[in-house]
Amino acid sequence: MAGATDLLVHWPIRPEAQDKTYLDLSAISELRPFRWTDVSLHIGALTTYWDILRDPQTRAEFPLLHEAARQVGAIQIQSRGTWAGNIANGSPAADGVPVLLAYDASVVLTSMAGSREIPLREYYTGYRNSVRRSDELITSIILPRRRYDFSVFHKVGARRAQAITKVGIAVTREAGARAANPWRVVASSVAATVRRCPAIEAFLASGALVRVPSDFFASIDADIRPIDDIRSTASYRRTVLARLLYHSLRGVSATVV
Ligand SMILES: Cc1cc2nc3c(=O)[nH]c(=O)nc-3n(C[C@H](O)[C@H](O)[C@H](O)COP(=O)(O)OP(=O)(O)OC[C@H]3O[C@@H](n4cnc5c(N)ncnc54)[C@H](O)[C@@H]3O)c2cc1C
Incomplete structure (x- = not known):
């Protein structure tokens, strides 16, 4: 559970599907920041739409992140919802996923066994299905810096x-x-x-x-x-x-x- 904006919509509708344990990621500060290297932007798993909207450098280099973030829900959703949650939720109507794909993003999946990086274009295998194993978290999203x-x-x-x-x-x-x-x-x-x-x-x-x-x-x-x-x-x-x-x-x- 990250921003919980997708999870809590389904909670009262399908209570039987909630008969499991959730791990609240929101206190793990290491997952929150986004950072720049010479060649890429790393978006941490808890980075929200609002975090990106407040950052002038992403607006300059990756303007579509701003365009999409501005149009996700309204301010309440933008300030809680995460880019990683948008990928993991797997909706075909997602607004974060298309702009990440247009920037050739990749997804870092991490488990106790280690980390692997998967191009986002290879992540989905079907409707709401992906290559992510149940013991893996999305820990960051990497965008190559290009002109x-x-x-x-x-x-x-x-x-x-x-x-x-x-x-x-x-x-x-x-x-x-x-x-x-x-x-x-x-x-x-x-x-x-x-x-x-x-x-x-x-x-x-x-x-x-x-x-x-x-x-x-x-x-x-x-x-x-x-x-x-x-x-x-x-x-x-x-x-x-x-x-x-x-x-x-x-x-x-x-x-x-
Ligand atoms: C009123 C409303 C309006 C909305 N409008 C839009 C919109 O316009 N466009 C749009 O695209 N979406 C919209 N959404 C959907 C939602 O806000 C986004 O998909 C958001 O990005 C989900 O992020 P989250 O952090 O809240 O995910 P959560 O609800 O916390 O999690 C969603 C799913 O991802 C899993 N998950 C979360 N983080 C991770 C992780 N790091 N690793 C592995 N699994 C993880 C969870 O287990 C869960 O299955 C809307 C939702 C609401 C309630």
Whole structure:
């Protein structure tokens, strides 16, 4: 239990699922801070959205962390909810996970047996399932420090605040020639997990012209199969995802006109 903002929602609804012991992490001060090295940002397991919102350096280097944090719940949730809890909870509609994925984050999992670092893109194995063993805690999240010349996060919900995401995107483009493909495209709330979208990334790097939102459909269909659920339909999600991509990238990428 970290901020308990996810856990306590389910507590009264599914009491039978609570017939177990929780470990309250909140007093473990070593898990709270975030720190910088020359090459990375380390976000401790108890780092909240509010901790990040108060930090000017993360705003300068990782602006999408701020964009997402500002749109998680409201101030009460932002001041208690943690980035690690957002990953561990595993909701496909999570807002922290997409921006972490767009920055190529990795997750440090620690148990009595030691620590291992897993790229976040390899963390989820299915709906609310992950490679994390039951004896492991997420102890930190590591973001490589890189230069980006474009980034965007969009969350579409039923209203502008306190809304669960129906469709979300996080997109970054790395500056310079280090990466074979500088694009990172992540979609949320359109599949069983938050997803990196390699076909859309390859499409953007291919030089193919995109003249209308529907030009994204083929690559969207290669990456994800949008879902029907109580919040929205698959068809709405596919259409809105294409429009979000088109209107976010028009004029930014030379190929989206
Ligand atoms: C009113 C309301 C609005 C919300 N709005 C949003 C929103 O807009 N966007 C969004 O993404 N989420 C939202 N949430 C969900 C929630 O606030 C976030 O997912 C938050 O980041 C969860 O973090 P936490 O520290 O509170 O997790 P907790 O509730 O403490 O834990 C969540 C799960 O993660 C596990 N866990 C926590 N920390 C660790 C760790 N270090 N290692 C291993 N397992 C761990 C817990 O055992 C539990 O299973 C909202 C919740 C509420 C109640």
